[in-house]
Amino acid sequence: xxxxxxxxxxxxxxxxxxxxxxxxxxxxxxxxxxxxxxxxxxxxxxxxxxxxxxxxxxxxxxxxxxxxxxxxxxxxxxxxxxxxxxxxxxxxxxxxxxxxxxxxxxxxxxxxxxxxxxxxxxxxxxxxxxxxxxxxxxxxxxxxxxxxxxxxxxxxxxxxxxxxxxxxxxxxxxxxxxxxxxxxxxxxxxxxxxxxxxxxxxxxxxxxxxxxxxxxxxxxxxxxxxxxxxxxxxxxxxxxxxxxxxxxxxxxxxxxxxxxxxxxxxxxxxxxxxxxxxxxxxxxxxxxxxxxxxxxxxxxxxxxxxxxxxxxxxxxxxxxxxxxxxxxxxxxxxxxxxxxxxxxxxxxxxxxxxxxxxxxxxxxxxxxxxxxxxxxxxxxxxxxxxxxxxxxxxxxxxxxxxxxxxxxxx
Amino acid sequence: xxxxxxxxxxxxxxxxxxxxxxxxxxxxxxxxxxxxxxxxxxxxxxxxxxxxxxxxxxxxxxxxxxxxxxxxxxxxxxxxxxxxxxxxxxxxxxxxxxxxxxxxxxxxxxxxxxxxxxxxxxxxxxxxxxxxxxxxxxxxxxxxxxxxxxxxxxxxxxxxxxxxxxxxxxxxxxxxxxxxxxxxxxxxxxxxxxxxxxxxxxxxxxxxxxxxxxxxxxxxxxxxxxxxxxxxxxxxxxxxxxxxxxxxxxxxxxxxxxxxxxxxxxxxxxxxx
Ligand SMILES: Cc1ncc(COP(=O)(O)O)c(C=O)c1O
Numbered sequence: 001x002x003x004x005x006x007x008x009x010x011x012x013x014x015x016x017x018x019x020x021x022x023x024x025x026x027x028x029x030x031x032x033x034x035x036x037x038x039x040x041x042x043x044x045x046x047x048x049x050x051x052x053x054x055x056x057x058x059x060x061x062x063x064x065x066x067x068x069x070x071x072x073x074x075x076x077x078x079x080x081x082x083x084x085x086x087x088x089x090x091x092x093x094x095x096x097x098x099x100x101x102x103x104x105x106x107x108x109x110x111x112x113x114x115x116x117x118x119x120x121x122x123x124x125x126x127x128x129x130x131x132x133x134x135x136x137x138x139x140x141x142x143x144x145x146x147x148x149x150x151x152x153x154x155x156x157x158x159x160x161x162x163x164x165x166x167x168x169x170x171x172x173x174x175x176x177x178x179x180x181x182x183x184x185x186x187x188x189x190x191x192x193x194x195x196x197x198x199x200x201x202x203x204x205x206x207x208x209x210x211x212x213x214x215x216x217x218x219x220x221x222x223x224x225x226x227x228x229x230x231x232x233x234x235x236x237x238x239x240x241x242x243x244x245x246x247x248x249x250x251x252x253x254x255x256x257x258x259x260x261x262x263x264x265x266x267x268x269x270x271x272x273x274x275x276x277x278x279x280x281x282x283x284x285x286x287x288x289x290x291x292x293x294x295x296x297x298x299x300x301x302x303x304x305x306x307x308x309x310x311x312x313x314x315x316x317x318x319x320x321x322x323x324x325x326x327x328x329x330x331x332x333x334x335x336x337x338x339x340x341x342x343x344x345x346x347x348x349x350x351x352x353x354x355x356x357x358x359x360x361x362x363x364x365x366x367x368x369x370x371x372x373x374x375x376x377x378x379x380x381x382x383x384x385x386x387x388x389x390x391x392x393x394x395x396x397x398x399x400x401x402x403x404x405x406x407x408x409x410x
Numbered sequence: 411x412x413x414x415x416x417x418x419x420x421x422x423x424x425x426x427x428x429x430x431x432x433x434x435x436x437x438x439x440x441x442x443x444x445x446x447x448x449x450x451x452x453x454x455x456x457x458x459x460x461x462x463x464x465x466x467x468x469x470x471x472x473x474x475x476x477x478x479x480x481x482x483x484x485x486x487x488x489x490x491x492x493x494x495x496x497x498x499x500x501x502x503x504x505x506x507x508x509x510x511x512x513x514x515x516x517x518x519x520x521x522x523x524x525x526x527x528x529x530x531x532x533x534x535x536x537x538x539x540x541x542x543x544x545x546x547x548x549x550x551x552x553x554x555x556x557x558x559x560x561x562x563x564x565x566x567x568x569x570x571x572x573x574x575x576x577x578x579x580x581x582x583x584x585x586x587x588x589x590x591x592x593x594x595x596x597x598x599x600x601x602x603x604x605x606x607x608x609x610x611x612x613x614x615x616x617x618x619x620x621x622x623x624x625x626x627x628x629x630x631x632x633x634x635x636x637x638x639x640x641x642x643x644x645x646x647x648x649x650x651x652x653x654x655x656x657x658x659x660x661x662x663x664x665x666x667x668x669x670x671x672x673x674x675x676x677x678x679x680x681x682x683x
Contacts, residue, residue, distance in 0.1 A: 021544065031513055031540045033469040034576075035590060038567035177475050178465060190468045195591035197567060294513040294540065295466060307487030308515035309465040 012335065014261040017328070022211020025334065027327035030210040032297045036190075039197045044212045046117050051219070056112065063108045064223060067141070068098045070105075072224075074231035074388070080358045086378035087241065087385035091361070092228050094252065094392050101364065101393030102224060102252045103134040107203055109220035111138035114201035121145040121196065124203045125189040127154055127182035127248065128319030128366065129161025130393055131205030136170035146170040149188040151181040154318045161397050179312050182248075182322045186296050206249025207326030210297030214326050221255025228388055229259050241381060242267040245390040246370040247287070247340065248319045250326035252392035257338060267339070270329060271373040273315035274342035284313035284321050287333050287340040295323070300330040316345035316401065317365035319393075343372040351375060352395065352402065364393035365401065413506040413534045414559050414582035417456055418617045418638065425683075427634035427675055429454055430619060431668050432510065432643035434461035434477035435494055436486030438654035444497045446661055451505050453665040454672025458498075459537075459641060462491050462511030469512075469539040471594030473644040476651060488515040488524070492531040499532035508535035508561055508582070513545075521549045529556040535582040537561040543579050550579070559583075564610060566590050566602075577614035583639055584610055587622045594644030598623050604636035627667075627674035634675040635682065642671060 017024050030040055050056040064070040072093045081089045094102040107124075114122055122144050126132030132148040139146035148165055152174045155162050165172050178184040186209075193202040207214045207221075225243075232240050243260060245253035247270040260266045275283030283289065286301040293302040295310060303311050303323040315321040332338040343351075348365060351372035356362045363371060367390070374389045381387065395402075403410050411419075421428050431450045435443050447458050463481035467474060488511070495507050509528065516524045516538065528536065536558055543550070543562060553560050559582030564573055567590065577584060588603045589595055603620055610618045620633050621641025633640045646664050653660035 029545050030542060031545055032542065033539050033565070034542060034563040035565035035567050035587060037542050037572065038565070038569060041569075177472070178479070183466065187466050187468050191471070191592045194469070195595065197590060292517075294517050296468070297540070299517075302514070304514065304518065306518065307485070307489070308518035309463075309482060309487070310514070311465075 017331070018211060018215050022215070024328050024331035027300050027330040028211055028214055028298050030297060031294045031299065032210050033194060035194045035197065036210070039193070040210055042117070046113060047212050047216050050113060050116060056116070059112055060109055064105065068104050068108065069096060070223065071227040072096050074228060074235065077359050080355060081378065083358060084375050084378045086383060087381040087387045089374055089378055090240070090386060090388045091391040092224060092256065092388055094224060094390060095361070095363065095394035099130070099134050099137050100396065101130040101134070102221060102255060102390070103131040103205060104137065105223055105255070106205065106217050106220045106251060107131070107134040107138045110201070110203045110216070111142055111144065114144065115142055117201065119199055119201035121200045122203050123147045123149070123189050123192050123200055124205060125149045125182065125185035126205060127151070127185065127321060128317065128364070129154070129158040129165065129397060130319060132170070132172070133161050133164050133168070135203050136165040136168035139170060140168045147192065148172050149175050149185040149192070151179070151185050152176045153180040154182065157401055158318055158397055159400070181313070182318065183310065183324070190296070206251040207254050207328060208249040208296055208298060208300070208324055214298065214328055217251050218254045218258055218328060221251050222258040224252065224255040224390065225257060225259035228256060232388065236386060239263055239266050240388045241385040242269060242377060242387045244269045244271065244370050244374045244377060244387060246271045246320060246366050246392060247325060247329060248322050248366060249324070250329045252390050254326060254328055256388070256390045261337060268332070268337065269373060269377060270338055270340045271369045272340060272342040273317060273320035273369060274344040275314040277344050278342055282314040283342065284315040284323065285342040286323060286325050287329060288342045292330065298327045300324050300327045316348060317369065319364070319366040320369065341373055343369050347372040349402065349405070361391070362395035363391060364395045365398045367392045412557060412559055412582065413504065414457065417506050418583065421456060426679065427637060428456040428617070428619065428639035429630070429668070429672055429675060430457045430459050430639050430641040431455045431646055432459040432461060432641060433646060433650065433664070434463055434474060434481050435491040436463055436481030436484050437477040437647065437650055438480045438660060439657060440484050440486055440490065442657045442660060443494050446664060447498045448502060449661055449665040450668045451502060453668035455505070455668055457506045457508060457639070459508045459510050460491060460495065462488050462509055462515055464512040464515065467512060469592055471592040471644060473594040473647050473651065477647045480654065488519055492527050492533070495533050496531040506534040507532065508537055509533055510537045510539065513538055513541045521552050525552040525556040525558060528558055533558060535559040535561045537563070537585065539563070543576060561585055563587050566606065573610060574613055577610065577616065580614070580616060583617040583619045584614060585641065586610060586618055586620050586637070588620050589623050591622070593622055595623050596625070598629060600632050600636065603633065607637050627670040630671040631674040631678035635678060640675065
């Protein structure tokens with residue numbers, strides 16, 4: 001890290017971002033059709049009102065504990081760490097949450113807000129289906145109508161989750177426009193919201209979208225980092241040397257990073273989907289290989305062509321297959337507070353198998369990207385150091401994909 | 411005076427409501443666009459709205475989404491659209507042209523370069539669906555320096571306060587979105603729209619146009635009675651879609667609907683005076 005960026009960071013008060021207009025430096029904002037400006041204002045006001053409201057906080061925390069099963073354990077992957085032969089690797093077990101991923105932390109928060117705002121219908125977009133399942137779950141529990149938009153291609157590759165959503169009473173709407181994946185599901189959910197602003201709450205599943213979503217989702221996911229901090233201090237008496245998380249839209253990563261932003265000694269590593277390799281152009285790594293632009297209500301790094309059209313992405317994992325990324329990550333990259341890298345489909349799959357066989361934990365393919373990078377980093381850092389990886393979700397939903405790639409019929 | 415102001419002033423003197431057809435540039439083929447723009451003017455269009463294709467048009471319904479996809483099959487980008495407007499201007503120096511599109515192509519081109527290129531190509535107004543005035547940054551000033559009118563949408567959900575601010579910052583005309591929804595949706599309440607248009611008129615001297623969901627000549631005529639301009643998009647694009655393999659037929663089908671709407675609007679106006 002350069003001297004200037006270090007000096008710059010010391011003076012940054014991270015708690016002040018996003019600013020009042022929803023910007024992280026030049027990123028973020030509210031790039032939406034006029035119809036959505038009023039509902040966004042309504043949401044901003046409601047969130048400002050309940051964010052620190054003791055009753056709201058208490059209900060959120062109670063649900064996290066009793067319904068989700070928090071705090072999630074911080075698990076030392078002893079055998080794997082030994083095999084890798086470097087830093088000690090801890091896994092923050094978000095896979096043990098109810099519904100199997102970190103996504104539920106956010107949907108609990110947003111659904112409680114929706115209820116207080118008197119909304120009777122929730123909508124969501126989903127890629128891997130984890131956010132869709134988490135949304136359908138809270139909707140079922142609170143008695144809200146739920147519609148989930150999902151790219152037609154993702155419906156194919158994540159079919160168990162589609163059925164779970166339907167069992168939970170949600171309507172799953174296939175999206176056949178554009179690239180038929182997560183970004184198109186988000187477009188369709190926005191269109192639904194434009195048409196149904198009066199009774200509908202849009203539960204965005206990651207730290208993207210227009211302000212206040214990147215802030216609100218981050219705040220709900222920050223429970224991951226808050227727990228990790230306490231757990232590490234208890235276990236090791238010190239903070240970890242590095243944090244590692246996969247980055248699709250960036251919610252599990254920001255949730256882990258956020259409570260450590262001011263701790264300069266903790267290195268933050270975000271891992272994007274390298275697909276067939278960043279050099280091939282067939283990937284989903286906008287922070288590594290994209291450039292700033294405007295999509296889905298915010299300015300951030302994007303994968304786009306010279307005409308400003310969003311281009312197709314590829315990743316073996318549906319949850320990372322997104323051409324944008326949350327604006328806070330774009331900002332953390334530019335100010336050098338976090339470092340972003342990528343790992344390929346093949347590297348992720350190798351890590352998927354390795355951790356499954358060595359630790360008895362089947363990780364989500366999204367998470368496997370973080371694990372693959374953590375392995376490299378652990379070697380680099382060497383013994384005596386410690387790393388926390390956000391084990392963002394479990395891999396049950398992915399066994400079909402893995403089997404298919406390996407020519408196995410289930 | 412800008413082309414938009416000149417045109418609206420002339421219409422006001424004739425007590426006519428403007429008809430503003432929309433097509434997506436490059437749909438179904440780049441060869442048709444300029445010809446279609448002229449054809450629509452000949453059929454009675456007062457202003458032409460040209461859509462800049464975008465991969466992720468969140469304000470548009472399926473009809474215009476697919477128009478974008480057809481245009482993008484031919485790789486039609488912002489620079490190509492500007493070149494089309496330039497060619498249109500070779501034969502028509504009077505009809506105002508408004509670009510309608512999304513932020514990212516402008517973001518990638520750069521605001522200053524866009525403002526300069528748009529002016530040089532003969533563009534008159536710029537409507538960017540996902541750019542509320544809060545996010546305009548220095549684009550506002552750059553457009554003004556180029557004499558380009560920033561056209562803003564006002565929605566049924568817009569508060570009084572926002573309507574006021576938009577009216578202060580807008581140029582050319584104010585575009586009232588006649589329904590809560592995306593382009594091409596149905597269900598219009600003409601009376602409710604009329605009330606909102608009146609409210610806007612009390613806030614600004616600019617003409618107030620109405621669009622989204624105006625699908626046929628009778629609806630255009632009813633809307634024309636309450637607004638200064640009627641914008642029609644999906645209904646025309648649907649005709650392009652139906653004739654996408656035959657450019658002549660597409661041209662005929664689109665200009666026919668423009669002419670029908672023009673007649674219906676003029677006839678209704680004549681009947682009411
Ligand atoms: C298990 C898991 N991890 C990570 C992600 C990526 O999302 P984000 O970057 O917002 O954490 C997903 C998204 O579906 C997921 O299901």
